Amino acid sequence: MFAPQHDMPVRHELLARLDAARNETDKLFHFVKEDSLYERPIPERHRIVFYVGHLEAFDWNLLGGFIPGLRGFHTAFDRLFAFGIDPVDGGLPADQPEDWPALDEVRKYRERIRETLDGALSNPSFWRATYDGFLPTTFLNVAIEHRLMHAETLAYMFHQLPLEKKIHQGNVPAHTAQPLEFCMTAIPAGAATLGLVAHDGAFGWDNEFEAHRVHVPAFEIDRYKVTNGQYLEFVDAGGYEERSLWDEAGWTWKTKQDLRHPLFWKWRNDRWYSRTMFDELPLPLDWPVFVSHAEAGAYARWAGKQLPTEAQWHRAAYGTPAGEERVYPWGSEAPARTHGYFDFKRWDPVPVNAFARGSSAFGVGGLMGNGWEWTSSLFTPFEGFRPCSFLPGYTANFFDGKHYVLKGGSTRTAECMMRRSFRNWFQPHYPYVYAGFRCVSQ
Numbered sequence: 339m340f341a342p343q344h345d346m347p348v349r350h351e352l353l354a355r356l357d358a359a360r361n362e363t364d365k366l367f368h369f370v371k372e373d374s375l376y377e378r379p380i381p382e383r384h385r386i387v388f389y390v391g392h393l394e395a396f397d398w399n400l401l402g403g404f405i406p407g408l409r410g411f412h413t414a415f416d417r418l419f420a421f422g423i424d425p426v427d428g429g430l431p432a433d434q435p436e437d438w439p440a441l442d443e444v445r446k447y448r449e450r451i452r453e454t455l456d457g458a459l460s461n462p463s464f465w466r467a468t469y470d471g472f473l474p475t476t477f478l479n480v481a482i483e484h485r486l487m488h489a490e491t492l493a494y495m496f497h498q499l500p501l502e503k504k505i506h507q508g509n510v511p512a513h514t515a516q517p518l519e520f521c522m523t524a525i526p527a528g529a530a531t532l533g534l535v536a537h538d539g540a541f542g543w544d545n546e547f548e549a550h551r552v553h554v555p556a557f558e559i560d561r562y563k564v565t566n567g568q569y570l571e572f573v574d575a576g577g578y579e580e581r582s583l584w585d586e587a588g589w590t591w592k593t594k595q596d597l598r599h600p601l602f603w604k605w606r607n608d609r610w611y612s613r614t615m616f617d618e619l620p621l622p623l624d625w626p627v628f629v630s631h632a633e634a635g636a637y638a639r640w641a642g643k644q645l646p647t648e649a650q651w652h653r654a655a656y657g658t659p660a661g662e663e664r665v666y667p668w669g670s671e672a673p674a675r676t677h678g679y680f681d682f683k684r685w686d687p688v689p690v691n692a693f694a695r696g697s698s699a700f701g702v703g704g705l706m707g708n709g710w711e712w713t714s715s716l717f718t719p720f721e722g723f724r725p726c727s728f729l730p731g732y733t734a735n736f737f738d739g740k741h742y743v744l745k746g747g748s749t750r751t752a753e754c755m756m757r758r759s760f761r762n763w764f765q766p767h768y769p770y771v772y773a774g775f776r777c778v779s780q
Contacts, residue, residue, distance in 0.1 A: 348475060349465050349475075352475060352478040352479070352482070353459060353478075355478075355482050355754075356459075356478060356481065356482050356485075359482050359485040359486050359489070359752075360452070360485070362485075362486070362489045362682060363393055363485055363488060363489050363492065366489065366492050366493065366496065367386075367389075367390060368505070369496070369504055369505045369506075369507055370386060370496060370499065370503065370504060370505075371503050371504065371505060372441075374386070374499060374503040374504075375387050375390065375441060376435035376438065377499060377503065378431075379495045379496065379497075379498035379499045380494070380495050380498055380770055381430050382423070382424070382425050382430060382431075382768070383422070383423065383431075383495060384422060384423060384431065385433070385435065385438060386495070386496075387435075387438050387439075387441060387444060388419060388422070388438070389422075389488065389492060389495075390441070390444050390445065390448065391415060391418070391419035391439075391444045391447055391448060392419045392420075392422065392488075393448075393484075393485050393488060394419075394447070394448045394451040394452060395415065395416055395418075395419035395420055395447075395451070396419075396420070396481070396484055396485075397451065397455060397481045397485075398410075398416060398451045398454075398455065399416055399420055400477060400480060400481055400728070400729075401455060401458070401477055401481065402455075404469035404470065404477065404728075405458045405464060407458075408454065408458060411450065412447055415439070415444075415447050418439075419444075419447075424736070424765070426738075426740055426765065459478075470727060470728060471727075472728070475541075476541070479541040480729070482754075483541075483543075483752070483754060483755065486752035486754065486755065487752075487755070489682065489750065489752065490748065490750040490751055490752070490772075493615070493685075493750045493772075494770045494771055494772065495770070496615070497613070497615050497770070498770060501616065501617070501618075504615075504616060506616045507615075507616060507685070513679075513688040513689065513692050514689075515624060515688070515689035515690075515691050515692040516691060516694075518562070518565070518624055518689065518690065518691050519561075520560075520561075520562070520568070521560075521561050522558040522559060522560055522561065522779065523558065523559055523560075523561050523654070523700055523701050523702050524556070524557075524558050524700075525554075525556065525557055525558065525559055525650075525653055525654050525657070525700055525702075526556050526659070527553070527554065527555050527556040528553075528554060528653060528657050528661060529551045529552065529553055529554070529653075529657075529661075529663075530551070530552050530554050530649045530650075530652035530653040530656070530657060530663070531549060531550070531551050531552075531652070531656075531663055531758075532549070532550060532551075532552060532648065532649065532652055532720065532759070533546055533547055533548055533549040533550055533720050533759050534546045534547055534548075534549050534759045535548070535549045536548055536549075536722075540757075542757075542759055542760075543726075543732070543733060543760075543761075544723065544724065544725055544726045544729075544732070544733055544734075545717075545719065545720070545723065545733040545761055546720075546759040546760065546761060547720065547722065547723065547724070548720055548721065548722035548723070549759075550720060550721060550722075552649040552652075554649050554650055554652075554653040555780070557646075557650055557778050557779065557780050558778060558779045558780075559646060559650065559654045559702060559776060559777070559778045560776035560777050560778075561701065561702055561703055562690040562691055562703050562704055562776065563626040563627075563690045563704055563708070563709060563711065563774045563775065563776050564626065564627055564634075564637065564774060564775055564776060564777065565623060565624055565625065565626060565627060565690055566603075566612070566621050566622060566623050566624070566625050566626070566627045567623030567624065568627070569600065569627040569629070569637060570610070570621070570623070572636075572637050572640050572641075573598075573599055575640070577636060577637065577640050578592065578597065578598050578599065578636075580640070582639075583636040583637075583639045583640050584632065584635075584636050585632070585635065587632070587766070587767070588632030588633075588635065588636065588766065588767070591632060591767040592632065592633075597633075597769075600627055600628060600629045600633065600769070601613075601628075601629075601630075601769040601770065602627075602628045603621060604618060606618070609621075612625070612686075614685065614686045615685040615686060616685065622687075622689075624689040624690060624691075625686075625687045625688065625689060625690070626687055626690050626704070626708060626709045626774035627774055628687075628709060628769075628771070628772055628773055628774055629769060629773070629774070629775070630766060630767055630768055630769040630771075630773075631645075631712045631742050631764070631765075631766035631767075631768075631773075632766045632767055633769070634712045634774075634775040635714075635766075637775075637777075638775075638777045641777055642779070643777035643778060643779045644714060644777065644778055644779070644780075645712055645713060645714040645775060645777065645778070646711075646713055646714065646776070646777075646778045647713055647714050647715050648713045648715035648743045648745065648761075649715075650713075650778055651711065651713055651745045651746075652745070652758075654698060654700060654702045654705075655667045655698050655702065655705045655706075655745070655746075655758075656698070656758055657698075657699065657700065658699040658700075659699065659700070664698070664699065665758060666706065666756070666758070667696060667697065667698035667699075667702070667705045667706060668695060668696055668697065668698070673706065673753050673756050676693065676695045676696075677693055677695055677696035677706065677707070678692070678693045678696045678704065678706055678707030678708055679707050679708060679749045680706065680707035680708075680747050680748070680749060680750075680751050680752075680753060680756060681751070681752055681753040682749075682750055682752070683749065684749040685749065685750075686749065687708050687709055687748075687749060687772075688708060688749075690703070690704050690708065691703055691704065692704070692708070693707075705745075705746055706746055706747050706756055707746070707747050707748065707749060707751065707756075708748065708749060708774075709746070709748050709749075709772050709773060709774040710744040710745070710746050710747060710748055710751075710762055710771060710772060710773040710774070711744060711745055711746045711773065711774060711775050711776060712742060712744055712773055712774075712775040713742060713743045713744065713745060714742070715742065715743045716739055716741070716742060716743070717736055717737060717741040717742060717743050717761070717763035718737055719734070719737055736763055740765055740766075741763040741764060741765055742763060742764065742765075742766055743761055743762070743763055744761075744762040744763065744764065744771070744773055745761070745762070748772035748773075749772070750772060
């Protein structure tokens with residue numbers, strides 16, 4: 339992991355970004371009703387109270403060991419709130435609410451960490467040193483992006499809470515789009531650059547290194563993400579009952595869960611509804627469908643297509659007919675509202691063709707924001723990968739053949755993670771992510 343030099347403007351920028359990230363996660367906990375903070379909205383995850391302590395515990399465990407003079411004051415909480423969980427093979431946590439500390443204790447722990455770390459970060463001597471060979475800016479970037487990742491994953495979690503357990507945050511105006519034309523776009527053969535160049539000054543997680551070019555043969559890709567309306571055709575055609583469309587693990591998981599439709603859909607009063615963060619709306623047919631990797635794969639087989647590889651997605655998103663590659667699908671201009679909704683600007687998706695200015699050079703639309711996109715690529719290290727010495731298992735533990743790469747971003751993805759090299763990953767039977775997909779054909 340690398341980060342820019344620690345000059346004064348960068349220092350002030352990072353501290354402002356840390357404060358903004360804290361505000362973002364603090365706001366999330368404020369719209370969950372107090373008596374629901376010991377709920378477990380997603381069976382595979384910790385109870386909400388864990389995350390109240392985890393964000394500060396991560397910062398403390400990360401920075402505390404490198405800042406001279408800092409002394410631990412609650413080592414039991416440092417351990418308890420250190421790591422989240424990502425159970426595989428059906429294992430689920432079995433702890434009870436009474437197994438966790440009182441909320442007041444957790445909040446006091448959180449506030450003391452903030453006060454202590456903020457005092458250390460205000461000391462110029464911290465910024466003049468290096469720690470285990472890393473600049474202090476690296477640690478701040480890690481702390482900020484880790485927190486912003488949780489600002490999104492907490493939204494996934496809170497989405498699964500019953501509506502009555504949340505405090506409604508108000509409606510965002512509906513976004514209208516032009517009539518939708520479903521088609522595929524031809525992408526000529528060419529190169530795709532994946533990853534970041536080490537030592538070029540840009541921050542990245544260890545799994546983003548090392549940059550390399552991949553030759554991608556010609557293919558066709560859906561111009562837009564698959565919509566609720568398209569996926570409804572798959573559901574109505576019996577896609578969830580057709581064994582041949584599912585791989586063995588996906589079929590076993592779907593059957594065990596008695597899954598018959600996307601998690602974000604609800605059948606009521608003889609019609610489909612979309613379960614948004616704070617409401618239930620008649621299913622918007624032009625919104626992207628959010629499903630697990632297993633469901634996306636079954637749809638692709640039904641349609642006679644495939645999910646794109648990570649390299650194909652890159653080629654369609656950042657490549658150009660002339661051969662050069664763009665920083666963003668639309669060019670080099672920094673992400674803005676005209677390119678899509680992201681950076682916590684909206685809770686729910688919009689029509690898949692809502693932002694024409696966000697399209698790639700090949701005319702592929704809606705690639706950034708409005709939902710992550712599943713690829714067919716397993717999450718594996720790039721050649722030259724080296725685990726970060728102070729977080730050796732942060733990504734390396736997930737190179738297990740059980741996680742798939744996602745690209746793009748959702749309405750709840752921070753702008754700093756809209757960079758071309760950023761990689762997200764989840765297990766194939768995890769339906770809670772704001773993740774859709776598009777298909778390719780060779």
